[in-house]
Amino acid sequence: RMRELQSRWKQVALAPRAQGEIMWRRFKTAQDEVYGRTAAHFAAQNEERAANLARKQALCARAEALADSSEWVRTAIEIQAFQAEWKTIGPVSRGHEKAIWERFRGACDRFFTRRQADLKQRKEVWAANLERKEALCAKAEAVADSTDWEATANQMRQLQADWKGVGPVRKSKSEAVWQRFRTICDHFFERYKHRDQVELVAKAAPREGVIR
Numbered sequence: 001r002m003r004e005l006q007s008r009w010k011q012v013a014l015a016p017r018a019q020g021e022i023m024w025r026r027f028k029t030a031q032d033e034v035y036g037r038t039a040a041h042f043a044a045q046n047e048e049r050a051a052n053l054a055r056k057q058a059l060c061a062r063a064e065a066l067a068d069s070s071e072w073v074r075t076a077i078e079i080q081a082f083q084a085e086w087k088t089i090g091p092v093s094r095g096h097e098k099a100i101w102e103r104f105r106g107a108c109d110r111f112f113t114r115r116q117a118d119l120k121q122r123k124e125v126w127a128a129n130l131e132r133k134e135a136l137c138a139k140a141e142a143v144a145d146s147t148d149w150e151a152t153a154n155q156m157r158q159l160q161a162d163w164k165g166v167g168p169v170r171k172s173k174s175e176a177v178w179q180r181f182r183t184i185c186d187h188f189f190e191r192y193k194h195r196d197q198v199e200l201v202a203k204a205a206p207r208e209g210v211i212r
Contacts (some may be wrong), residue, residue, distance in 0.1 A: 002031065002034050002035070002038075004109045005031075006031070009027060011150075035169075038209060040100075044182065046093065048191075049090070049091055049092050049093045050092075050093055052089050052090050052091060052092045052093075053092035053093050053096055053100065055089050056086065056089055056100050056104065057100065058175070059085060059086055059089075059104060060100065060103045060104045060107060062082060063082050063104060063107035063108055063111075064080055064103075066078060066079060066107075066111060067107045067108075067110040067111045067114075068110075068111075068114075069111065070114075070118070072115050072118065072119075075111060076111075076115060079108055079111055079112075083108065086104060115156075123170070123187050125167060126168065126169045126170040126173075127169075127170075129166050129167045129168060129169045130169040130170065130173055130177060132166045133163065133166055133169060133177045133178075133181065134177060136159050136162055136166070136181060137162055137177065137180050137181045137184060139155075139159055140156060140159050140181060140184040140185060140188070141184050143155060143156070143188070144184050144188045145188075145191075146185050146188075147198070147199070147202070149192055149195050152188065152192075153189075153192055155186075156185055156188055156189070157202070159185075160185060163181060
Protein backbone atom coordinates (compact mmCIF):
# COMPACT_ATOMS: atom_id res chain seq x y z
CA ARG A 1 0.00 0.00 0.00
CA MET A 2 2.89 2.35 0.75
CA ARG A 3 4.41 1.74 -2.66
CA GLU A 4 1.03 2.46 -4.25
CA LEU A 5 0.85 5.76 -2.38
CA GLN A 6 4.38 6.66 -3.52
CA SER A 7 3.33 6.04 -7.12
CA ARG A 8 0.29 8.25 -6.69
CA TRP A 9 2.43 10.97 -5.04
CA LYS A 10 4.65 11.15 -8.12
CA GLN A 11 1.60 11.74 -10.29
CA VAL A 12 0.60 14.82 -8.24
CA ALA A 13 4.08 16.01 -7.30
CA LEU A 14 3.76 19.50 -8.77
CA ALA A 15 2.59 22.09 -6.23
CA PRO A 16 3.56 25.61 -5.13
CA ARG A 17 7.06 25.45 -3.65
CA ALA A 18 6.19 26.52 -0.08
CA GLN A 19 3.18 24.25 0.21
CA GLY A 20 4.89 21.44 -1.70
CA GLU A 21 7.84 21.35 0.69
CA ILE A 22 5.55 21.16 3.73
CA MET A 23 3.42 18.43 2.21
CA TRP A 24 6.48 16.44 1.15
CA ARG A 25 7.91 16.54 4.68
CA ARG A 26 4.57 15.45 6.07
CA PHE A 27 4.34 12.61 3.54
CA LYS A 28 7.95 11.53 4.07
CA THR A 29 7.58 11.56 7.87
CA ALA A 30 4.61 9.20 7.64
CA GLN A 31 6.44 7.11 5.04
CA ASP A 32 9.52 6.78 7.23
CA GLU A 33 7.34 5.73 10.16
CA VAL A 34 5.71 3.02 8.04
CA TYR A 35 9.05 1.70 6.78
CA GLY A 36 10.54 1.90 10.26
CA ARG A 37 7.80 -0.37 11.59
CA THR A 38 7.78 -2.74 8.62
CA ALA A 39 11.59 -2.99 8.47
CA ALA A 40 11.72 -4.71 11.85
CA HIS A 41 8.97 -7.11 10.75
CA PHE A 42 10.70 -7.97 7.48
CA ALA A 43 14.06 -8.39 9.20
CA ALA A 44 12.50 -10.90 11.60
CA GLN A 45 10.68 -12.56 8.72
CA ASN A 46 13.89 -12.85 6.69
CA GLU A 47 15.68 -14.34 9.67
CA GLU A 48 12.88 -16.87 10.18
CA ARG A 49 12.82 -17.78 6.49
CA ALA A 50 16.59 -18.23 6.45
CA ALA A 51 16.23 -20.62 9.40
CA ASN A 52 13.46 -22.48 7.55
CA LEU A 53 15.70 -22.76 4.51
CA ALA A 54 18.48 -24.23 6.66
CA ARG A 55 16.07 -26.81 8.13
CA LYS A 56 14.84 -27.79 4.68
CA GLN A 57 18.40 -28.04 3.38
CA ALA A 58 19.17 -30.40 6.27
CA LEU A 59 16.15 -32.54 5.37
CA CYS A 60 17.32 -32.60 1.74
CA ALA A 61 20.74 -33.84 2.81
CA ARG A 62 19.22 -36.57 4.98
CA ALA A 63 16.86 -37.68 2.20
CA GLU A 64 19.70 -37.70 -0.34
CA ALA A 65 21.78 -39.87 2.00
CA LEU A 66 18.99 -42.47 2.01
CA ALA A 67 17.95 -42.21 -1.65
CA ASP A 68 20.07 -45.24 -2.68
CA SER A 69 19.23 -47.37 0.37
CA SER A 70 17.82 -50.86 -0.17
CA GLU A 71 16.51 -51.23 3.38
CA TRP A 72 13.05 -50.61 1.99
CA VAL A 73 10.84 -50.69 5.08
CA ARG A 74 13.10 -48.77 7.48
CA THR A 75 14.08 -46.17 4.89
CA ALA A 76 10.49 -45.64 3.72
CA ILE A 77 9.45 -44.91 7.30
CA GLU A 78 12.33 -42.44 7.73
CA ILE A 79 11.64 -40.60 4.48
CA GLN A 80 7.92 -40.39 5.25
CA ALA A 81 8.90 -38.81 8.58
CA PHE A 82 11.03 -36.29 6.66
CA GLN A 83 8.05 -35.49 4.44
CA ALA A 84 5.81 -34.95 7.46
CA GLU A 85 8.41 -32.67 9.06
CA TRP A 86 8.80 -30.73 5.80
CA LYS A 87 5.11 -29.80 5.91
CA THR A 88 5.54 -28.26 9.36
CA ILE A 89 8.31 -25.89 8.20
CA GLY A 90 7.21 -22.46 7.03
CA PRO A 91 8.25 -20.57 3.87
CA VAL A 92 11.90 -20.06 2.97
CA SER A 93 13.89 -17.08 1.71
CA ARG A 94 12.48 -15.58 -1.46
CA GLY A 95 13.98 -17.07 -4.63
CA HIS A 96 14.85 -20.42 -3.03
CA GLU A 97 11.35 -21.92 -2.86
CA LYS A 98 11.34 -23.86 -6.13
CA ALA A 99 14.94 -25.09 -6.00
CA ILE A 100 14.78 -26.41 -2.44
CA TRP A 101 11.44 -28.18 -3.07
CA GLU A 102 12.70 -29.79 -6.28
CA ARG A 103 15.85 -30.96 -4.50
CA PHE A 104 13.84 -32.58 -1.70
CA ARG A 105 11.22 -34.09 -3.99
CA GLY A 106 13.94 -35.46 -6.27
CA ALA A 107 15.61 -37.35 -3.41
CA CYS A 108 12.29 -38.77 -2.18
CA ASP A 109 11.16 -39.74 -5.68
CA ARG A 110 14.47 -41.45 -6.35
CA PHE A 111 14.06 -43.76 -3.35
CA PHE A 112 10.36 -44.53 -3.88
CA THR A 113 10.86 -45.15 -7.61
CA ARG A 114 13.61 -47.65 -6.80
CA ARG A 115 11.44 -49.28 -4.12
CA GLN A 116 8.53 -49.60 -6.55
CA ALA A 117 10.75 -51.21 -9.20
CA ASP A 118 12.17 -53.62 -6.63
CA LEU A 119 8.67 -54.51 -5.39
CA LYS A 120 7.54 -55.20 -8.96
CA GLN A 121 10.53 -57.49 -9.48
CA ARG A 122 9.93 -59.26 -6.16
CA LYS A 123 6.27 -59.81 -7.03
CA GLU A 124 7.34 -61.51 -10.26
CA VAL A 125 9.80 -63.72 -8.33
CA TRP A 126 7.17 -64.52 -5.68
CA ALA A 127 4.68 -65.51 -8.37
CA ALA A 128 7.23 -67.79 -10.05
CA ASN A 129 8.16 -69.38 -6.70
CA LEU A 130 4.49 -69.94 -5.86
CA GLU A 131 4.01 -71.69 -9.19
CA ARG A 132 6.98 -73.96 -8.47
CA LYS A 133 5.71 -74.79 -4.97
CA GLU A 134 2.21 -75.54 -6.23
CA ALA A 135 3.75 -77.88 -8.82
CA LEU A 136 5.64 -79.69 -6.02
CA CYS A 137 2.37 -79.99 -4.09
CA ALA A 138 0.68 -81.53 -7.11
CA LYS A 139 3.52 -84.05 -7.56
CA ALA A 140 3.36 -85.03 -3.88
CA GLU A 141 -0.44 -85.37 -4.01
CA ALA A 142 -0.18 -87.65 -7.03
CA VAL A 143 1.85 -90.25 -5.09
CA ALA A 144 0.64 -89.66 -1.52
CA ASP A 145 -1.41 -92.86 -1.50
CA SER A 146 1.17 -95.02 -3.28
CA THR A 147 2.18 -98.38 -1.78
CA ASP A 148 5.43 -98.49 -3.71
CA TRP A 149 6.99 -97.52 -0.41
CA GLU A 150 10.72 -97.09 -0.99
CA ALA A 151 10.47 -95.50 -4.41
CA THR A 152 7.77 -93.10 -3.22
CA ALA A 153 9.65 -92.29 0.00
CA ASN A 154 12.72 -91.37 -2.05
CA GLN A 155 10.55 -89.29 -4.36
CA MET A 156 8.95 -87.49 -1.41
CA ARG A 157 12.34 -86.74 0.13
CA GLN A 158 13.49 -85.33 -3.18
CA LEU A 159 10.37 -83.15 -3.37
CA GLN A 160 11.12 -81.89 0.14
CA ALA A 161 14.70 -81.07 -0.86
CA ASP A 162 13.41 -79.29 -3.98
CA TRP A 163 10.98 -77.31 -1.78
CA LYS A 164 13.86 -75.99 0.33
CA GLY A 165 15.56 -74.76 -2.83
CA VAL A 166 12.58 -72.63 -3.86
CA GLY A 167 12.67 -69.01 -2.70
CA PRO A 168 9.96 -67.13 -0.78
CA VAL A 169 6.45 -66.41 -2.00
CA ARG A 170 4.09 -63.56 -1.18
CA LYS A 171 3.46 -63.51 2.58
CA SER A 172 -0.31 -63.82 2.17
CA LYS A 173 0.17 -67.07 0.17
CA SER A 174 3.13 -68.55 2.03
CA GLU A 175 1.39 -70.27 4.93
CA ALA A 176 -1.39 -71.81 2.83
CA VAL A 177 0.91 -73.41 0.25
CA TRP A 178 3.27 -74.66 2.99
CA GLN A 179 0.42 -76.28 4.94
CA ARG A 180 -0.77 -77.96 1.75
CA PHE A 181 2.67 -79.43 1.06
CA ARG A 182 3.37 -80.44 4.66
CA THR A 183 -0.03 -82.13 5.00
CA ILE A 184 0.62 -84.24 1.90
CA CYS A 185 4.09 -85.26 3.07
CA ASP A 186 2.82 -86.06 6.58
CA HIS A 187 0.04 -88.15 5.10
CA PHE A 188 2.43 -90.28 3.08
CA PHE A 189 5.10 -90.69 5.77
CA GLU A 190 2.47 -91.59 8.37
CA ARG A 191 1.37 -94.38 6.02
CA TYR A 192 5.02 -95.26 5.35
CA LYS A 193 5.66 -95.54 9.09
CA HIS A 194 2.82 -98.09 9.41
CA ARG A 195 3.31 -99.66 5.99
CA ASP A 196 3.26 -103.25 7.29
CA GLN A 197 -0.11 -102.68 8.86
CA VAL A 198 -1.37 -100.91 5.75
CA GLU A 199 -0.33 -103.90 3.63
CA LEU A 200 -2.08 -106.32 6.00
CA VAL A 201 -5.26 -104.28 5.80
CA ALA A 202 -4.97 -104.23 2.03
CA LYS A 203 -4.53 -108.00 1.91
CA ALA A 204 -7.41 -108.54 4.32
CA ALA A 205 -9.85 -106.57 2.18
CA PRO A 206 -10.35 -109.29 -0.50
CA ARG A 207 -10.62 -111.93 2.24
CA GLU A 208 -13.37 -109.94 3.85
CA GLY A 209 -15.10 -110.02 0.50
CA VAL A 210 -14.80 -113.78 0.27
CA ILE A 211 -16.12 -114.15 3.80
CA ARG A 212 -19.11 -111.95 3.03
